[in-house]
Amino acid sequence: MDIDLITNILYAMIRTGTPLLIVALGELVCEKSGVLNLGQEGMMLMGAVVGFIVTLLSGSLLLGFILAMVAGVLMSLIFGLITMELSANQVATGLALTIFGTGLSAFVGSEFVGKPIEGLDPVFIPVLTDLPIIGRMLFGQDLVVYLSFILFGAVYWFINYSRPGLILKAVGENPHAANAIGLPVFKTRYLAIIFGGAMAGLAGGYLSLAYTPLWAENMTAGRGWIALALVVFASWKAERVLLGAWLFGLASILHLVFQGLGFSVSPNLLAMLPYLATVVVLVILSSNQTRSRLVAPMSLGNPFHARG
Amino acid sequence: MIKLEPRGERSSTMAYLSPVLAALLTMFTGLILFTLLGVDPIEALITILYVPVSDTHGIAELCVKTAPILLCAIGLSVVFKAKIWNIGAEGQLLMGGLFGSYIALQLTETEGFWVLPVVLIAGVLGGMFWSGIAALLKVRFNTNEILTTIMMNYIALNILLWAVHGPLKDPEGFNFPESALFGDSALLPILIEDTRVHFGMALALLAVVAVWVLMSRSFYGFQIKVMGMDAGAARLSGFKEKRLVYFALLLSGGLAGLAGVGEVTGPIGQLIPQISPGYGYAAIIVAFLGRLHPVGILLASLLMALLYMGGEMAQISLGLPLALTGLFQGMLLFYLLACDVLITFRIRLKPRKVPPSSPLPSLASETQG
Numbered sequence: 001m002d003i004d005l006i007t008n009i010l011y012a013m014i015r016t017g018t019p020l021l022i023v024a025l026g027e028l029v030c031e032k033s034g035v036l037n038l039g040q041e042g043m044m045l046m047g048a049v050v051g052f053i054v055t056l057l058s059g060s061l062l063l064g065f066i067l068a069m070v071a072g073v074l075m076s077l078i079f080g081l082i083t084m085e086l087s088a089n090q091v092a093t094g095l096a097l098t099i100f101g102t103g104l105s106a107f108v109g110s111e112f113v114g115k116p117i118e119g120l121d122p123v124f125i126p127v128l129t130d131l132p133i134i135g136r137m138l139f140g141q142d143l144v145v146y147l148s149f150i151l152f153g154a155v156y157w158f159i160n161y162s163r164p165g166l167i168l169k170a171v172g173e174n175p176h177a178a179n180a181i182g183l184p185v186f187k188t189r190y191l192a193i194i195f196g197g198a199m200a201g202l203a204g205g206y207l208s209l210a211y212t213p214l215w216a217e218n219m220t221a222g223r224g225w226i227a228l229a230l231v232v233f234a235s236w237k238a239e240r241v242l243l244g245a246w247l248f249g250l251a252s253i254l255h256l257v258f259q260g261l262g263f264s265v266s267p268n269l270l271a272m273l274p275y276l277a278t279v280v281v282l283v284i285l286s287s288n289q290t291r292s293r294l295v296a297p298m299s300l301g302n303p304f305h306a307r308g
Numbered sequence: 309m310i311k312l313e314p315r316g317e318r319s320s321t322m323a324y325l326s327p328v329l330a331a332l333l334t335m336f337t338g339l340i341l342f343t344l345l346g347v348d349p350i351e352a353l354i355t356i357l358y359v360p361v362s363d364t365h366g367i368a369e370l371c372v373k374t375a376p377i378l379l380c381a382i383g384l385s386v387v388f389k390a391k392i393w394n395i396g397a398e399g400q401l402l403m404g405g406l407f408g409s410y411i412a413l414q415l416t417e418t419e420g421f422w423v424l425p426v427v428l429i430a431g432v433l434g435g436m437f438w439s440g441i442a443a444l445l446k447v448r449f450n451t452n453e454i455l456t457t458i459m460m461n462y463i464a465l466n467i468l469l470w471a472v473h474g475p476l477k478d479p480e481g482f483n484f485p486e487s488a489l490f491g492d493s494a495l496l497p498i499l500i501e502d503t504r505v506h507f508g509m510a511l512a513l514l515a516v517v518a519v520w521v522l523m524s525r526s527f528y529g530f531q532i533k534v535m536g537m538d539a540g541a542a543r544l545s546g547f548k549e550k551r552l553v554y555f556a557l558l559l560s561g562g563l564a565g566l567a568g569v570g571e572v573t574g575p576i577g578q579l580i581p582q583i584s585p586g587y588g589y590a591a592i593i594v595a596f597l598g599r600l601h602p603v604g605i606l607l608a609s610l611l612m613a614l615l616y617m618g619g620e621m622a623q624i625s626l627g628l629p630l631a632l633t634g635l636f637q638g639m640l641l642f643y644l645l646a647c648d649v650l651i652t653f654r655i656r657l658k659p660r661k662v663p664p665s666s667p668l669p670s671l672a673s674e675t676q677g
Binding site for chain 1: 460630
């Protein structure tokens with residue numbers, strides 16, 4: 001394997017891992033507040049379709065990305081209203097959000113399938129891009145990839161070192177105790193849900209505006225679900241989310257590696273690798289029951305009733 | 309001010325009324341949507357809900373579409389009762405179709421009454437194999453079944469695509485990703501002449517009755533229900549939790565597999581990449597909408613099948629996108645979850661306040677008395 005191939009694989013790994021990283025960071029914050037939103041896939045699809053249509057009609061990528069995030073937030077608010085105000089089951093509501101988002105995005109986007117747009121271009125950082133091997137990987141990407149680095153840093157600092165981050169974790173561990181000492185449980189959870197929605201929308205927008213600049217039905221291809229598994233894989237730690245997202249990026253582009261090495265394997269069999277990897281990782285990480293119970297936020301998935 | 313007030317106990321009236329309310333709300337939202345799209349809403353509603361079943365041919369097609377949804381949903385009702393979230397009916401259906409097709413393609417030249425049962429059993433085993441993996445991972449490794457079953461849906465789809473592009477592709481099929489046509493002995497017999505209604509519908513109805521007997525008349529069904537309501541209580545009563553998880557998942561996987569093999573040996577007659585337009589996902593909505601009860605699920609399956617046909621009809625005669633079906637499915641589930649709040653809460657239009665003057669009249673009446 002030559003240097004060029006390795007450079008290209010590392011570059012593609014980060015690029016492919018970026019939407020996973022963004023959506024998983026959003027879900028991480030959401031789950032830290034004790035809310036399990038299984039609707040990532042639906043929110044991503046809505047972000048992807050809205051971002052694509054807006055950019056196609058307005059010609060502005062920035063506007064596309066912003067409205068993709070707005071679409072994600074609006075979807076997450078539906079989830080928030082049904083689970084928080086009506087105390088519905090989070091698992092069922094999240095599933096409904098995914099089914100609804102899949103249907104709505106296909107409906108809205110049906111006339112835009114296959115239309116081309118100018119995608120997001122990479123921005124080369126002088127000197128650093130030319131570094132051997134890691135230059136292209138870290139400094140030859142597009143702006144959203146750089147943004148994902150910043151987002152990771154921000155979420156990492158927020159969860160581990162900030163006061164609001166402490167409140168977030170308190171609410172996720174024990175909402176009743178948090179409520180008793182006067183912490184705003186509902187507000188915290190709403191904000192976490194909205195952040196998750198915005199990140200899912202951004203990740204969806206990245207797929208349809210940068211990664212493959214076009215719209216196709218179901219184009220997220222399970223990335224929202226893989227992100228949910230990533231959070232488990234990461235044991236709810238931001239730094240492991242980063243690592244996991246990039247590893248899954250690598251698993252998704254293994255066909256490039258195989259081509260480079262001169263193997264010929266059916267593309268359909270290679271396409272199932274990320275999903276297979278997800279199952280394997282889940283098995284390894286969940287098998288220790290005590291450990292998995294200790295690392296997950298205590299109240300994850302449980303509704304909180306004590307309002308008023 | 310609208311206020312939600314706890315009822316104190318579950319309202320069984322609302323539990324039955326909520327799916328109806330959800331269907332009506334979905335219909336109402338549809339009317340608004342059609343008006344906004346510039347389509348005559350009444351015409352659209354008739355096109356979707358009545359035109360597809362306005363003749364015997366339509367009703368026959370409704371049965372053809374209902375069979376796989378019903379089989380998947382009735383199986384899901386058992387796992388959902390056990391509070392096991394099997395989202396993998398779609399993948400189990402595809403594996404059933406694939407396993408059944410493999411056997412059917414080995415027996416294309418073979419005649420005999422035993423061919424079809426063997427093919428069907430292979431399909432059931434395919435579905436059970438796929439859900440059995442999820443059960444093993446859950447019981448043995450404590451993995452979250454939602455995530456594993458979803459991932460296995462994608463894996464199953466890719467294996468199916470690999471099979472129709474590779475080993476099972478018809479060598480004389482001009483390189484189309486399709487298998488050869490099955491032999492006549494591997495095809496499900498037609499139930500009603502001159503229609504496509506096949507034996508699969510009878511199998512589906514049989515499954516409904518069997519699951520109803522299992523859940524309401526057998527000790528196994530009782531144990532599953534107890535485990536779903538209170539896993540701790542089930543454990544204390546000495547119920548074998550692991551065995552129940554296996555049983556419920558294998559049962560639902562087997563039924564989804566039967567749905568898959570029923571499609572390839574029934575209306576399709578060969579293995580193609582598009583066995584299912586998401587029947588396994590639709591079955592999740594059907595199971596909830598039918599309140600996990602056999603009769604409810606039968607009715608909800610018919611509604612869902614009608615929605616599929618209505619979506620196609622709306623595409624043909626009104627030029628609306630086919631994705632309409634998926635949109636309505638999602639709305640239906642959302643409205644159902646929202647309406648379900650009325651089972652445990654009631655709506656009060658005004659918050660009940662204690663009138664500040666209340667002590668005075670009572671005092672006054674006392675002094676008068």
